[in-house]
Amino acid sequence: MLMSPNEPAVLTVRQTLTAELYARGALLAEQELSPTGRPSVRAAACAGGAALSASTCPLSLREYGTMWIPLLFMAAFAAAGCWMFFVQPRRRSAERGREFASAPVLGLQTELAFYRDFVILRSECEEIQSYWTEFSACFETDELAAAVGSGERRLLLVDKSGLSGQERQALSAFLENTFASGYRRIERKGGKAP
Secondary structure, three states, X not given: OOOOOOOOOOEEEEEOOOHHHHHHHHHHHHHHHOHHHOHHHHHHHHHHHHHHHHHOHHHHHHHHOOOHHHHHHHHHHHHHHHHHHHHHHHHHHHHHHHHHHXXXXXXXXXXXXXXXXXXXXXXXXXXXXXXXXXXXXEEEOOOEEEEEEOOOOOEEEEEOXXXXXXXXXXXXXXXXXXXXXXXXXXXXXXOEOO
């Protein structure tokens, strides 16, 4: 049973999530929560393994008369790095798309009412009240905001495309104040969306 709020909502947003937006938000949260979640970090670790393998070639040649073993390890690390940088992000995005398709309630039009202590999500099938203490971090880009939590909704996504400039500023200020050190604004780098 939901508590009836004593104060008016700071901001109310109506949205309908798409599979693409859900996948982008979920991947953003995964990548920002752990440094090893980023494809570039994983690929760089593999490149380091390839470089280390290549550096043992002279030793292998001197001791065993062959360089095949370090070269095989170098090739394996290079192949793993390419797979982690190019293939794995697409596979993870497809997994999030399947996750979205398996939960039809995620694609319903939802009203999000933001209050000082909690957020209320209302759709035709559910009504959820989640306290901000249930969320550990919030990441925001120009397109979306993603709060990561442990309650009924482990991922709270806000599509900012339908918001006015004033609503975007109000949402950003509210999330920054609510999450304090758990809030991070992600800027685009190189013109690519996160």
